[in-house]
Amino acid sequence: MIKFLDLHKINNRFRAEFQASFSKSLDDSYFILGNNVSNFENEFAAYCGTKFCVGTANGLDALTLILKGYIALGKLKKGDKVIVPGNTFIATVLSVLHAELIPVLVEPNSDTYNISVSTDKSIFVDAKALIMVHLYGQLTDVESFQKIAKDFNLLLIEDAAQAHGARCNLGKAGSLSQAAAFSFYPTKNLGALGDGGAVTTNDAQLLEVLKLLRNYGSHKKYTNKIIGFNSRLDDMQAAFLSVKLKVLDADNAARRSVAKKYLEGINNSKLKLPFYDGSKNHVFHAFVIEVDDRDHFSAFLDRNEIEWLIHYPIPPHQQEALKLFSHFNLPLTEKIHKRIISLPMSPVMRGEDIQTVIDVLNTY
Numbered sequence: 202m203i204k205f206l207d208l209h210k211i212n213n214r215f216r217a218e219f220q221a222s223f224s225k226s227l228d229d230s231y232f233i234l235g236n237n238v239s240n241f242e243n244e245f246a247a248y249c250g251t252k253f254c255v256g257t258a259n260g261l262d263a264l265t266l267i268l269k270g271y272i273a274l275g276k277l278k279k280g281d282k283v284i285v286p287g288n289t290f291i292a293t294v295l296s297v298l299h300a301e302l303i304p305v306l307v308e309p310n311s312d313t314y315n316i317s318v319s320t321d322k323s324i325f326v327d328a329k330a331l332i333m334v335h336l337y338g339q340l341t342d343v344e345s346f347q348k349i350a351k352d353f354n355l356l357l358i359e360d361a362a363q364a365h366g367a368r369c370n371l372g373k374a375g376s377l378s379q380a381a382a383f384s385f386y387p388t389k390n391l392g393a394l395g396d397g398g399a400v401t402t403n404d405a406q407l408l409e410v411l412k413l414l415r416n417y418g419s420h421k422k423y424t425n426k427i428i429g430f431n432s433r434l435d436d437m438q439a440a441f442l443s444v445k446l447k448v449l450d451a452d453n454a455a456r457r458s459v460a461k462k463y464l465e466g467i468n469n470s471k472l473k474l475p476f477y478d479g480s481k482n483h484v485f486h487a488f489v490i491e492v493d494d495r496d497h498f499s500a501f502l503d504r505n506e507i508e509w510l511i512h513y514p515i516p517p518h519q520q521e522a523l524k525l526f527s528h529f530n531l532p533l534t535e536k537i538h539k540r541i542i543s544l545p546m547s548p549v550m551r552g553e554d555i556q557t558v559i560d561v562l563n564t565y
């Protein structure tokens with residue numbers, strides 16, 4: 202069986218360092234917002250090229266707290282419209298709803314799966330913010346959306362939960378907007394051994410609000426300035442993340458190398474391969490292809506013992522939880538969700554397994 206993602210193999214590389222981190226934490230017994238969190242925040246801000254980083258409990262909270270933070274700062278208000286790609290992971294949409302804002306779902310570009318620059322500009326007129334989701338690890342057309350945000354006076358936010366380390370000439374994911382949300386869910390390119398998330402930003406005012414919001418609205422113990430949450434990055438997870446951050450660039454390079462082998466080796470007109478410009482703007486969180494009869498194809502992969510996943514089988518506006526949005530007309534998003542399937546992809550994939558996937562797909 203060729204695994205979709207071998208988490209044990211990914212993390213076992215760091216067993217000794219994780220164990221040393223754990224021992225130190227047990228000795229220090231400073232479990233909440235300790236030095237591991239502040240160290241990791243400094244390292245991750247430096248990595249992304251931003252002034253600040255604030256750890257949060259997970260990626261959904263990172264997104265939600267950015268939006269709540271801008272509400273607290275008066276830059277957004279309840280009921281404001283926020284543009285979000287219709288084919289994103291549901292967390293992006295949920296964050297907007299949790300902040301009592303209104304998501305405006307738009308179609309993606311059919312090659313990059315990211316929000317499209319050819320989106321009808323009229324929807325930007327009465328929107329107040331736009332969330333660029335760097336889906337599957339590929340940066341959105343940042344230059345165009347930075348200009349659109351400026352022209353239409355939109356707050357520009359990144360959902361970089363799948364794009365740790367992706368970079369273009371304008372900078373790295375996390376530094377390409379006013380504030381960016383990351384997830385360190387175990388399967389992400391930078392994954393913890395549990396939940397975790399972070400916001401990166403250059404905005405000192407937002408930083409202060411986020412620090413309050415994640416910690417009961419408290420700036421000093423038992424003194425609460427605003428109505429906050431409990432959404433802190435776990436100190437132990439922060440220590441593990443510091444260990445793994447050191448190899449993030451190498452891991453992303455390994456993912457790109459798997460992708461290049463797939464792109465060069467797979468030659469089958471029944472399969473639409475992902476668009477990739479060959480640069481570092483893609484960190485291949487997922488390698489997503491399209492096929493006409495997906496059930497038939499996935500059964501073929503099963504028979505050949507190749508694991509697969511679908512990112513994602515149901516678009517947010519068709520989820521039972523979001524019945525409110527079932528009137529949205531997003532034909533391209535719906536079509537994509539019926540056709541996409543993700544192939545095995547990880548930084549620790551063996552060359553022979555990559556070749557097996559290629560050979561098998563070429564016989565489909």
Ligand SMILES: *Cc1c(COP(=O)(O)O)cnc(C)c1O
Pocket residue numbers: 259260261262289290292293334360362363383384385386396397398
């Ligand atoms: C994983 C993910 C999130 C949410 O992260 P969690 O840590 O699971 O809350 C948000 N957006 C996207 C695009 C994701 O892939």
